[in-house]
Structure formats: structure tokens, C-alpha cells
Amino acid sequence: xxxxxxxFLATLTRAGVTHAFVNWGSDHPAMLEELARQRRExxxxxxxxxxxxxxxxxxxxxAAQGYAQITGNPAAVIVHVDVGTQSLGGAVHNVDKGRxxxxxxxxxxxxxxxxxxxxxxxxxxxxxxxxxxxxAIVRQYMRWTYEIHSGRNVAQAVMRGxxxxxxxxxxxxxxxxxxxxxxxEVNEQVMNAQLSRKAWPSVSxxxxxxxxxKTIASALIQAKTxxxxxxxxxxxxxxxxxxxxxxxxxxxxxxxxxxxxxCFPFSHxxxxxxxxxxxxxxxxxxxxSADTILILDCDVPWIQSxxxxxxxxxxxxxxxxxxPLKLGMGFAHVDxxxxxxxxxxxxxxQILTFxxxxxxxxxxxxxxxxxxxxxxxARHDEWVANIDTLETTLPEDGSFTVPNLLHVLxxxxxxxxxxxxxxxxxxxxxxxxxxxxxxxxRPERAGEIISSGGSSLGWALGxxxxxxxxxxxxxxxxxxxxAIVGDGSYLFGAPxxxxxxxxxxxxxxxxxxxxxxxxxxxxxxxxxxxxxxxGSKLAGDNLTVGFGPEAPDxxxxxxxxxxxxGRRVGRFEELQETFAEAIAAVVVEKRCAVVDCxxxxx
Numbered sequence: 001x002x003x004x005x006x007x008f009l010a011t012l013t014r015a016g017v018t019h020a021f022v023n024w025g026s027d028h029p030a031m032l033e034e035l036a037r038q039r040r041e042x043x044x045x046x047x048x049x050x051x052x053x054x055x056x057x058x059x060x061x062x063a064a065q066g067y068a069q070i071t072g073n074p075a076a077v078i079v080h081v082d083v084g085t086q087s088l089g090g091a092v093h094n095v096d097k098g099r100x101x102x103x104x105x106x107x108x109x110x111x112x113x114x115x116x117x118x119x120x121x122x123x124x125x126x127x128x129x130x131x132x133x134x135x136a137i138v139r140q141y142m143r144w145t146y147e148i149h150s151g152r153n154v155a156q157a158v159m160r161g162x163x164x165x166x167x168x169x170x171x172x173x174x175x176x177x178x179x180x181x182x183x184x185e186v187n188e189q190v191m192n193a194q195l196s197r198k199a200w201p202s203v204s205x206x207x208x209x210x211x212x213x214k215t216i217a218s219a220l221i222q223a224k225t226x227x228x229x230x231x232x233x234x235x236x237x238x239x240x241x242x243x244x245x246x247x248x249x250x251x252x253x254x255x256x257x258x259x260x261x262x263c264f265p266f267s268h269x270x271x272x273x274x275x276x277x278x279x280x281x282x283x284x285x286x287x288x289s290a291d292t293i294l295i296l297d298c299d300v301p302w303i304q305s306x307x308x309x310x311x312x313x314x315x316x317x318x319x320x321x322x323x324p325l326k327l328g329m330g331f332a333h334v335d336x337x338x339x340x341x342x343x344x345x346x347x348x349x350q351i352l353t354f355x356x357x358x359x360x361x362x363x364x365x366x367x368x369x370x371x372x373x374x375x376x377x378a379r380h381d382e383w384v385a386n387i388d389t390l391e392t393t394l395p396e397d398g399s400f401t402v403p404n405l406l407h408v409l410x411x412x413x414x415x416x417x418x419x420x421x422x423x424x425x426x427x428x429x430x431x432x433x434x435x436x437x438x439x440x441x442r443p444e445r446a447g448e449i450i451s452s453g454g455s456s457l458g459w460a461l462g463x464x465x466x467x468x469x470x471x472x473x474x475x476x477x478x479x480x481x482x483a484i485v486g487d488g489s490y491l492f493g494a495p496x497x498x499x500x501x502x503x504x505x506x507x508x509x510x511x512x513x514x515x516x517x518x519x520x521x522x523x524x525x526x527x528x529x530x531x532x533x534x535g536s537k538l539a540g541d542n543l544t545v546g547f548g549p550e551a552p553d554x555x556x557x558x559x560x561x562x563x564x565x566g567r568r569v570g571r572f573e574e575l576q577e578t579f580a581e582a583i584a585a586v587v588v589e590k591r592c593a594v595v596d597c598x599x600x601x602x
Contacts, residue, residue, distance in 0.1 A: 004151030025080025027107025055499035059462035061091035066463030070470030090456025098453020119179035148177035167203035169322030205343030217354035223292035251373035260453035406440035410581035429460035460490030468507035499562030517601035518546035540602035564592035
């Protein structure tokens, strides 16, 4: 017997969705029965897609996000009616703001109550869970929401959902269906009618118009103080190559604002650093002095209330892959001469072609370029020297700073992994230490570091599980996955669920907990408004942002939930040996490891 559910799951698989991260409920009898049928009829007992049991819905969606960030393809998430949809929590924000394609499916309470249809109400909760507009819970974060009514067109609904989710601006879609719809019986003809994914393609990336490409390229060529700001140029080698070539040929400094992926190599002389609202004096001067600014896939290029903005006569060009006017935000604006909806990789390639043509026909663009490159190299060398000093200057009491810790971790990863650190991925959810991780881990390769792309905490632990699975599917064979989190984001990540999943599905990863005793970011937000207020004189616990006096034992939580190796460290002399043992636990023993690094308390 086949049902709507049979067609739904088969269509996901035929369209290339390999994994479904699930949290079952009363709306899923047809799902569980279909999976039982698949296991009975398969030769190896496997199901399609592969089902990953997730005790927590936010961990499920975070895992699906991590999977998609590695593979570039969506996974499915299946949750329980309105309550499961709500329990997806802040992960919904992250996949929206991070532009991550995910297929979310939720069942819904039956609409019949007298047994007139299969799946009719037979449990008391079904009256309570029948809400007026279930998809309204998440609609403003979704690219598309749709109710499945019948098995006869469920395949079309899945294909349209995938088409929308994987077109710019990429993101999540939400499908839902009542019990009776998913229980509807269908014949073999409906079950075996396969739709071709080729007939439901993603929208092709758009480029710049020839006129806009010429205008932007000409402006960059003529500029005396050009600048590029980006956040999330897609982690593909072509993006790296085009952007690096453009920066090289014109000696353009590049700043990275609030990144969700590695946009530019750390060691390149034109790289000016990463910022999250707070800019160094050098970066503030770079933005303020620029006469031409190209903004590529960036939501927050600067924060004016912090005193950072371009000069009034600067030529500003804004390119975004799918939402240049930021329609997903209540309000956002950048004064710009040209605003384009264009794929950044394609657009940079067009600009580069024009620049190369101009250089070929007119000789060297300018002697200013060579001088500018020399200045940028000197500034970069000075910046790296300052970073070296931060990493090697130790507190007198034998403790360590975040730069000290990351310096040791960076070298430990290179020393104790088979690829010498070339096949690793770092998930950055360090929050108040976000910028430190981007700076002191010194990434060189596309995709070497990723973050959620949003602001809801609790992404990294589940994402590490999903990234591990995504690496297996994509054949990337990571030596090591490292999640660097704050103690607050660790607890937001439902660690009991995440580490249980990691053990069950053999997806081990290393967690570095930057333990400063609570939520530093809310304290910093307060200080941004009341720098000398009453709260500025209070410790974290008195300000109610601290986790003291008895902080959780983060390593023991992971050990109890998933058999993880764990240790708490507070002295610099312990770091090197501890990181070596932790990496060995992941790489050799194939189990998770948690290093709880005690920092100066907030």
C-alpha cells in the first residue's frame, strides 16, 4: 500500500535529498508506517531518505543547516504540528538570514473527528494542536509555505519547494499537511510517476547589465582609494579566484563584515580584517577615506551610530545575490549610486573582464596601483605583527587570553591531524569572541570557517553533526570538525541532544568552550548605551548575566549524553597537551571531545 507519504519521501530522494532530520509526533503515523514498509522491502533495511532521529527540533534544523552549508544542497527536517514548528526556535532565523536551503515539513492535526477518513482525530491533543494558521508561525522567515492536500500532486509541491529554496535568495521553505492528507492511499502509477529535477531547475544566477558592469569597473579603475566590503560570497573556488584577481590587479583593500564563510585569504596583503560592528582605527579610516566602495553580498557594511560611514562624495555600489533592498528586514538602507540584484561571483567576473580589457588596451592602469599595493602590504604586515604579539603575550598569573588559546589550537590542529590542518572545518559561534576566531585561526581556504549567518544562538553543536554527515555525502573527508562556542551558546545548543546524536550516528567533533562565566554580549550591549552607568561597575552575576557561582560542567554534560572525552583547563601550560589529547579522541577514538577553557570572568 502506498500513501501520500510514500510519494513525498520518494520525491525527496529522487530530487537528491539524502537526509531527513526528524522529531516524530502524533501527526506522523503514515511516515512511520512507510518507513517500516521500506525496511521490510529493502535488502539492507535502509530507508530513503536516511532518517536521523533528533531529540530536539532546533538541533535538527541546525544539523540540516550544517549539512547544507557543506554540501550546498538542502536536507529535510520533519517536525510535529504547531509545537514542533515552534520548537525549531531560533534556528528558523538562522537558516533565513544565512540563506540556507532547507525543506521543513510539519504535520498538522486531523480535521475530521468521526472516523470518516483514515487518520481522523483519535487523541485529545489533536483538538489543542489545531490552530488557525500553523504556517504563520514561521511564514515571515520562509521563502515559501504550502499546504499539501493530496498524494496526487505532492510530488509537484516538493519539486516547487526545492526550486524556490535553491534559488536566490536561497533559504528555507515550509510544507505542512493534515493527517488525512498524508494517509491518503495512492496507486502504483502515482507512486512511480517520477518528476525530473531537470524540469524544475533553480533560477540561473543573474549578472550585471553591460552598462552597470562598465560603470562599476571604470569607477574602480579610476579610484584613488577604492574598497571592497563583503560578508558571504559563496564558498566556491571560482569566487575566491575572481575576487582575488580583481583585488590583485587594482590593489583594492578588502574588509569582511559579519562573515558567515571565509570570503578572502587571511594572508593576502589586501585583506584588512574582519569586524562585527566594532572596527579598528585602521578599518574606520579605510571606510571613511574610500572614494569608491563596492559592497558584495553584505547586510551590514558599517554602523553609522558607531561613527563609521563613507564620506559624502564616495561612489558606492551595492550588489546582492537576491535581496539588495533587504526586503527581509523591517528597515535597511545604504546610500548607493547603483543597487543590483546580481550573483556576486558572476558580477565580479564581469567586472574583472572589463578591467582586464581596459588594462590590455591602455597599458598599466596606474602607477598609483603599485604604490597602493605597497602600502597595503606594509599595513597588513604590521597588522599581523600585532596579532602575533596578542597571541604570544601571556597574563602574568599563568592563565590565558582568547588569542593565546587560539594560537595554541591553530598549531595543535596542524600538528595532530593527518592533513596537517588542510582538511578541517571550524564552526564559529564564539559570539563576543567571533572576531577573535576569524582573526586568530587565520583561515586561507574557502569554507574553512563557517558561522550560522544569523544571530540566534545554539547553532554550532547541531551544525557540527550535520556538517560531518554533509562531508561524508560530498566526499570531503574532513580530518576534524571543530566547534568554537561561548559557554552561553553551548547551553543554547541543547548539548544533551547534540552529543547523543553525534555518538549514535558516528559524527564526532571537537568542541572548544570559551568559558567567561556567562553572557558577555548582553553586558557589552549595555555598555554600548551606558558606558559609565551603574551596571558598568557590576560583575556578571550581580548583573544577572553570569552563570555563577556554580557554573555547569560542560564537559560532563557531553560525557553523560554522548560518551565524550572532556577536560576543563584554566592555565596556559595545560593547553598544548589538552588539545593534543582532545584531537586524538576525535581523530583516533572517533568520539566527541569537549575542552572547557576558563577565561577571565565577566
